[in-house]
Amino acid sequence: MALSCPKDCVCASNIISCSNADLKGLPLHLPPYAAVLDLSHNNLTHVRAEWAPSRLLHLHSLLLNHNHLIFVSTEAFINLPHLKYLDLSSNLIAFLGENLFSKLKELEVLLLYKNRLSRLDLTAFEEMASLQKLYLSHNMITRFPLELVKKDGALLPELELLDLSSNKIKTFPVDALKDLPAWVKNGLYMHGNPLTCSCPLYNLFSHWQKRQLSSAVDFEEELRCDIDQNRKGIRILSLSNPEFMNCTKVMEQSFIAYRGDNVTISCDTRQRGVTIREWVTPRFERVPQENNNSSMLVLTNGSLQISNISMEDMGPYICYAVSQVFNETLYVHVTVHNFTQHGASDTLNTAYTTLVGCILSVILVLIYLYLTPCRCCCRSSEKQANQQEDSINSSMLSTTPNHNAEVAGGKEVSKRHMTPSNAQGQNGKCKPNRSPKEANKGAQKAERKMSDPDSVSSVFSDTPIVGVSQSEGGRGCSKDKAGAELVGLL
Template identity: 55%
Template sequence: MPSSMELFIKWAVCTSLVLIRIPGIDGSIVNFHKTCICASNIVSCSKMNLTTVPADLPKYTAVLDLSYNDITRLRAEWTTYKLPKLHNLLLSHNGLHFISTEAFVYVKHLRYLDLSSNSIRQLDEYIFEQLEYLEVLLLYNNHISQIDRTAFTGLSKLQKLYLSQNQVSRFPLELVKDKTRLEKLSLLDLSSNRIKSLPIQELQDLPAWLKNGLYFHNNTLICDCELYSLMAHWYMRRLNSAVDFKDDYTCIMPGPDKKILHVFELNMHMNCSTYNESVEEAFLEQSLVLKCDTRHRDMSKTWMLPGNVVVSSGNNQTAVVLADGSLEISPIKLEDSGQYTCFAVSEYLNETLYVWVKVHNFTLNGNSETLNTAYTTLVGCLASVVLVLIYLYLTPCKCFCCPGQGKSKNNHEDSIHSSMLSATPTHEDLASKAEPNRHVAFIDPKDLQGQNGKVNRNGEEELEDEAKHGKGKRKKSVADSISSVFSDTPIVV
């Protein structure tokens, strides 16, 4: 704390700036002490009808309040020397519509910047690059419709960004995405804008402490079940962004009516399924990492295994707590299936999270081999069926299929020219009876032999004799047929 003497000196310096020309009022010399209120290191010039920033500000100024004036342009030369102790700058309600890219060169130590309730329409590239210590940036209630992707580059310590009540139509995913996000950002307010769609999957993958401060209610979102699932999950986790503004999350139904519905009622209007926490699945011998996804950062985390066994160092367990509070299980075993509990504790909050793990009873490679074997077996079965169908119905025929053919009794019909794979009959009576009822029969080898085990050479004569009398009874096959007693080739009869 400054001593009473230091406060008196600062008051004296501030009150000594009595006669200063304040440009932009009427050009006359005004009393600075009557224009701005100086209290120690706080300089307040609020509601003084200023059109420019007063010159010759004390170098020890820590808080400068210029709100509720008519300063429409913040030029690079608004201060011509460094203000190393200035950490709060308030410029709200000024009608401000232009900010120079060099406006913050001499105030690099700002931690709080209020540019709300102005007429800013766009944020140019690298506009805040010099403010590496900035923690809070207020830009709500402007007319911002264009944000350059590099506008917030350099704000490595930014924690809270307020962009509500603007005309933003694109969700700035680069601010929260893993490789490009602002590392310290814990609150991003995009409510009351013109955003129609959200990167649902990317938002779902964010850590819970960041989703806890991500607000996008009162936008023109299009209704769908993915949006409902996202918000239902956040509400189930009791995230502030979903709980605090539950009734303000609305969406527009697709179609000509443009009906506005509450997001949390979409399960009734669009038959959306209720969100359920997914189960972590793993295969034997794999490594599995379970995250303790708490709503706040920097919490002390303790894990409990299935069976209420607390994970501690030096107990020769396969589960180990990592530096970020996650639990690594390696190699995972079948008995590692079950419910895992994470207890998170901080000075102001206690939180308990549950993770369910299901371990499959085979390795990942073994599963692949099993699938390959099943696939091969299925393909083999289908190929066999196709070949049988081709064999039965697509075998080319020579004589009995063609009109006027096959009436010759030439013995060459039963000659060796008949293929072993051919199912074509060689006799006229079989041709006439095979067409209406085709079926497969296998010839018993004993039917091809006589009583003494030899082939009946008179079979052909008996068959021709009965064919003349119109009898269809089947006789023994002729000896010249290539279908031998050792063949199981089906013959169509």
């Protein structure tokens, strides 16, 4: 059996251990029954295609960690069709070639942490439909490989653990990762990266923490980001502090629907392989899984479907996820608005129309108050024009009784107007030696000016009419002026 066990190796049944053997090359002759091959802690630098010339159909675990590997051939694993566990950690690998692992269709665990990977050729992971755990931490990766886990068309559809911690990633596809299933988020480790701080990043990890996802709970202290050059290594979950970014604290979001909608609520459990999902309504009634003409139905993928949702369907729903090793209870609060989405738009249009109508009404009122022609201004201009008509002809031609109080005097008025103009002194002042009759004529003329019926003060004023002295522009000549005025009016 010496030929069956390679030199410098220890064989125990189907386990072959060549660890710490100071190997500089891979053993060429391996027993076909080998199931586990340990080549760790050696001085290997290359893994070439010819290292396994024959097919090893029983080999399921290969350990090449803690070597000095800088090159791995794309044909290196072609004769290992049933390999499930491959450890290439703690080496010097800087690049993954095209279709490097595509032949390992049954591989479930791949360890590549603590290498020098700076970029990934995503074709290296093609046709790996069985891969569940991928460890890429402690490398120099600068871009998040979203293609590995994206919701539709992921390269690794069965992946449930992706460790990208302690790399050089600064940006994070927050919006894309929000839609991932909880069992993917639960195993997505991003701590130890120089992430750029932002409120969406805080909301994402805060939500994961509330869901008690392992990626946020197990490494809460290591989830840090950089705000600027002076503020680095800030705990992401402390960004709600006003001292940093004052991000709004995230709350568990409820499912929002509108009356009459057909909605589907997912039982977003963080465990993969759940076999049973049961739903309980807010009235503590179990939702049937078979179609019995009910408005609620549990679909084959475990989601709850509610047709023509109404206000009575609002409230907390409970999903019980049961597997062989784990049970989980999820609560989803459904809020139903008492209008349809179309009705909400109509309501908005009606409110907008009402607002526009109110604004137009206010404008019309302002126009009425400030732009309508003012009666007082027009009357003032008329008054000014009347004051300019202070002549004998204008007084004789006036037919309005209020404007010409002398009309009632008949012939006496005509005689007064025929009096020579030299009866009045210069500047309208009365001569000291004129007769009382001439004084009465002068007083009546002055009264026509002071008793203007268009004057608001003369019509509505409660102040008595008092004659003025000669010093006030010659408008009065004696204390008997008031009596003469009353005689002239009568």
